[in-house]
Amino acid sequence: MTLLSVKDLSVSIHEQPIIKNISFNLGAGEILALTGESGSGKSISALALMGLLPHGSKKEGIINFEGTDLNKISEPNFCKLRGKKISMVFQEPMTALNPVQSIGKQISETLVQHKACAPNELKNRVRKTMDRVGLRDIDPSRFPHQLSGGQRQRVVIAMAICLEPSILIADEPTTALDVTTQSKILKLIQEFAEKDGISIILITHDLAIVANISNYLLLMKEGILVDQGQPKRVFRDLSHPYTKKLFSASSEQFSFKENNLSKEKLLEVRSVSVNYGSHERGIFSKGKSVEAVSNVSLDIRKGERLGLVGESGCGKSTLTRTILGLQSASSGYIKFDGKEVSKYDNNFKKNIQVVFQDPYGSFNPRQKIGRLITEPFFTLGREAPSETEQRIIAKKMLKEVGLSSESIEKYIHEFSGGQRQRIAIARALVIQPKLIIFDEAVSALDVSIRSQILKLISDLTERYGLSYLFISHDLTVIENITENCLVMKNGKIVERGQTKHILRDPKNEYTLSLINAAPKFPNFLHA
Amino acid sequence: MINYFFRRLFTFVLSLALASIVIFSLVEIAPGDPASFMLGINAQADTIAALRAELGLDQPKLSRYLAWISGMLTGDFGISYTYRTNVTEMVGDRLWVSLPLAIYALFLSTVIAIPTGVYAAAKRGKTGDFTVISATQIGIAIPNFWFAIILVGIFAIKLQWFSAGGFSGWQNGMLNGITSLTLPALALALPQAAILSRIMRSALIETLGEDYIRTARAKGLSSWQTIWGHALRNALIPVLTIIGLQFSFLLAGAIIIEQVFYLPGLGRLVFQAITQRDLIVVESVVMLLVFAVILVNFIVDIAYMLVDPRLRQDSI
Numbered sequence: 152m153t154l155l156s157v158k159d160l161s162v163s164i165h166e167q168p169i170i171k172n173i174s175f176n177l178g179a180g181e182i183l184a185l186t187g188e189s190g191s192g193k194s195i196s197a198l199a200l201m202g203l204l205p206h207g208s209k210k211e212g213i214i215n216f217e218g219t220d221l222n223k224i225s226e227p228n229f230c231k232l233r234g235k236k237i238s239m240v241f242q243e244p245m246t247a248l249n250p251v252q253s254i255g256k257q258i259s260e261t262l263v264q265h266k267a268c269a270p271n272e273l274k275n276r277v278r279k280t281m282d283r284v285g286l287r288d289i290d291p292s293r294f295p296h297q298l299s300g301g302q303r304q305r306v307v308i309a310m311a312i313c314l315e316p317s318i319l320i321a322d323e324p325t326t327a328l329d330v331t332t333q334s335k336i337l338k339l340i341q342e343f344a345e346k347d348g349i350s351i352i353l354i355t356h357d358l359a360i361v362a363n364i365s366n367y368l369l370l371m372k373e374g375i376l377v378d379q380g381q382p383k384r385v386f387r388d389l390s391h392p393y394t395k396k397l398f399s400a401s402s403e404q405f406s407f408k409e410n411n412l413s414k415e416k417l418l419e420v421r422s423v424s425v426n427y428g429s430h431e432r433g434i435f436s437k438g439k440s441v442e443a444v445s446n447v448s449l450d451i452r453k454g455e456r457l458g459l460v461g462e463s464g465c466g467k468s469t470l471t472r473t474i475l476g477l478q479s480a481s482s483g484y485i486k487f488d489g490k491e492v493s494k495y496d497n498n499f500k501k502n503i504q505v506v507f508q509d510p511y512g513s514f515n516p517r518q519k520i521g522r523l524i525t526e527p528f529f530t531l532g533r534e535a536p537s538e539t540e541q542r543i544i545a546k547k548m549l550k551e552v553g554l555s556s557e558s559i560e561k562y563i564h565e566f567s568g569g570q571r572q573r574i575a576i577a578r579a580l581v582i583q584p585k586l587i588i589f590d591e592a593v594s595a596l597d598v599s600i601r602s603q604i605l606k607l608i609s610d611l612t613e614r615y616g617l618s619y620l621f622i623s624h625d626l627t628v629i630e631n632i633t634e635n636c637l638v639m640k641n642g643k644i645v646e647r648g649q650t651k652h653i654l655r656d657p658k659n660e661y662t663l664s665l666i667n668a669a670p671k672f673p674n675f676l677h678a
Numbered sequence: 679m680i681n682y683f684f685r686r687l688f689t690f691v692l693s694l695a696l697a698s699i700v701i702f703s704l705v706e707i708a709p710g711d712p713a714s715f716m717l718g719i720n721a722q723a724d725t726i727a728a729l730r731a732e733l734g735l736d737q738p739k740l741s742r743y744l745a746w747i748s749g750m751l752t753g754d755f756g757i758s759y760t761y762r763t764n765v766t767e768m769v770g771d772r773l774w775v776s777l778p779l780a781i782y783a784l785f786l787s788t789v790i791a792i793p794t795g796v797y798a799a800a801k802r803g804k805t806g807d808f809t810v811i812s813a814t815q816i817g818i819a820i821p822n823f824w825f826a827i828i829l830v831g832i833f834a835i836k837l838q839w840f841s842a843g844g845f846s847g848w849q850n851g852m853l854n855g856i857t858s859l860t861l862p863a864l865a866l867a868l869p870q871a872a873i874l875s876r877i878m879r880s881a882l883i884e885t886l887g888e889d890y891i892r893t894a895r896a897k898g899l900s901s902w903q904t905i906w907g908h909a910l911r912n913a914l915i916p917v918l919t920i921i922g923l924q925f926s927f928l929l930a931g932a933i934i935i936e937q938v939f940y941l942p943g944l945g946r947l948v949f950q951a952i953t954q955r956d957l958i959v960v961e962s963v964v965m966l967l968v969f970a971v972i973l974v975n976f977i978v979d980i981a982y983m984l985v986d987p988r989l990r991q992d993s994i
Binding site for chain 2: 201203206226227230231232233234235238239241243246247248249250251252253260261264265294296307310311
């Protein structure tokens with residue numbers, strides 16, 4: 152039975168076409184996956200269905216839901232449908248809740264708005280819904296900031312399903328979550344379809360998730376539906392070149408040359424612990440402190456490519472900051488090239504560079520690329536080459552990372568996310584450091600771009616004989632790009648060794664749970 | 679929560695202590711000896727010395743500071759050099775004009791600014807928004823004394839609804855007092871309202887772009903319900919800060935308006951005291967104003983806590 156039928160839906164924002172003539176049907180209890188890379192129009196399609204397009208947008212076509220065209224319905228009538236018949240879960244659980252209202256109040260708001268139950272029953276209904284989404288032990292009087300990301304996402308889901316809607320639209324509901332949490336939330340969403348008969352529109356960029364849980368998939372590219380069908384068929388046939396490209400990018404394994412590791416240690420981190428003072432200090436008392444990194448030791452040898460895996464909050468970032476000298480260690484020491492690192496150590500500074508996760512936030516938008524890339528030369532002090540030479544090196548590096556040398560005169564907003572990450576790599580390479588730290592450097596990128604950047608990193612480091620520490624929450628990335636790796640949990644290293652061995656035969660329970668939770672393409676595809 | 683409160687309280691007391699030292703030192707450094715000023719240019723050196731002794735100006739600085747502070751704490755502000763009357767009384771009389779005026783103006787400014795700011799934010803990019811923006815532009819550009827003159831021209835001279843100046847005092851009834859403060863309060867409030875309205879608008883527009891607003895809309899709330907139920911309280915945080923700053927300005931910065939409307943307020947008192955080197959009055963009034971400013975900021979800090987639950991918790 153068709154519940155929702157979309158015909159020739161087009162959306163333009165400020166006269167710019169975003170979605171072009173997409174049509175599809177959604178049956179009762181079905182899980183429909185809407186997939187594609189960023190900017191393909193997935194989220195805008197969802198917002199169009201919800202009637203919540205941003206200002207200045209125009210939509211055309213027919214969205215037929217239970218006999219009414221949602222494109223023609225009046226705003227007050229649409230309000231009566233939202234949250235009751237069609238509801239939505241968003242990507243960012245950290246910001247999707249109102250910080251100044253308790254979660255109970257926010258969940259009950261859906262019920263109150265649609266006059267779903269008597270005021271004295273409200274508490275009961277909220278409790279029941281919270282139990283349903285796995286928030287059994289959570290008090291509804293708590294505020295969003297007191298919950299973890301996964302718990303917040305459950306609250307958002309509770310608000311969306313408390314009236315048992317016909318359609319639940321989930322826009323990248325697990326992208327911001329850790330893998331173990333992700334698998335639990337996805338299971339919950341699957342249950343809604345199977346047990347409660349709620350139809351799900353699942354928006355995700357992750358093809359493995361699509362293959363695992365959807366009944367039907369729509370693949371979008373630049374606002375056009377390029378491929379669709381049952382995932383089993385689509386992924387087996389790979390009839391469309393774009394599908395093939397995405398599929399191979401997300402299941403890609405590329406081998407890199409085994410390096411002959413020298414015995415010489417480049418970086419030596421010994422029993423480092425980092426304590427954070429608690430934010431809540433009294434006037435006279437120091438308050439409790441939190442141990443973010445506890446007794447961590449690691450070595451990076453010359454030419455070694457080391458991975459560091461862990462979920463959010465495990466202390467990865469604190470450890471990076473400590474290695475970089477941006478955060479002082481409470482105990483332990485760090486040696487670089489055999490010498491203990493101090494704060495003003497120039498030899499250390501010019502030999503270590505870092506590439507951060509967010510290609511949008513980590514560049515000064517008011518400086519030209521030339522200036523941005525040559526900035527690390529400051530660390531060389533008097534040894535720095537002349538400005539003309541710096542520009543020549545910068546141009547060369549831009550070419551190395553696959554950009555034109557004219558880019559040097561441009562500003563950062565003129566580049567896409569993948570290009571920005573290339574610029575970040577160029578910036579890290581200009582002074583030819585011995586060690587680079589990649590802090591979730593490909594997490595914000597689409598799969599096809601991600602694999603390009605990973606290739607670039609592996610090529611360049613090989614050519615320049617670099618060592619690196621690659622930090623990621625994504626096991627497949629670590630597998631592709633490192634020979635040894637560390638698994639971190641609650642500030643401690645719980646497992647270490649060769650990447651291949653760890654991933655194939657983990658000794659630690661936590662590592663095993665990480666591997667099991669990571670979405671993988673089901674076996675039928677490989678058969 | 680209690681921790682937050684006590685930390686704010688501690689800051690409050692510390693700021694007051696520091697401010698008193700700064701004020702005392704500044705007045706000490708400022709040129710002009712009150713005794714020689716009072717006696718005129720032809721006074722003999724020994725007469726001046728005698729008067730200095732009588733005023734206590736010959737005492738060591740530290741003991742004068744301590745005497746001043748302890749007097750303040752017990753409500754004794756000393757004796758005015760020029761008028762030879764009790765400063766506490768002088769200030770008290772003026773305060774009964776300035777404080778209600780400031781509160782009244784702040785009330786008007788808030789009452790005008792919040793609805794217009796909210797309206798403009800809700801209608802952003804449309805005619806309503808444009809109208810509010812233009813009006814606030816004018817409000818910010820025109821100085822308040824000019825507003826005062828225009829208001830007097832319209833409401834006092836043409837329409838004769840209010841008197842053009844002076845203060846009838848509170849003894850003739852509350853309403854009388856309020857009526858005579860209406861035009862000055864309005865003149866003071868308009869430029870402040872223009873600023874506040876803009877802050878309200880931009881804070882609300884920013885809040886309306888937040889993800890949780892979209893969540894609220896997805897629950898079925900209409901756009902006005904979303905503004906009222908979710909956006910406003912979050913957007914009020916920056917607005918509160920500005921309101922706190924404005925109150926201080928309204929209390930102390932009304933000198934020109936008091937002049938235009940012949941109001942016996944604190945601003946005029948300070949102005950006169952400065953020109954007459956009546957340092958004890960200057961010190962006392964400035965200290966009082968500083969006290970008011972710090973107190974208001976303390977209240978604003980506490981208000982943040984009420985608005986934002988994240989500040990309420992003591993430990994995570």
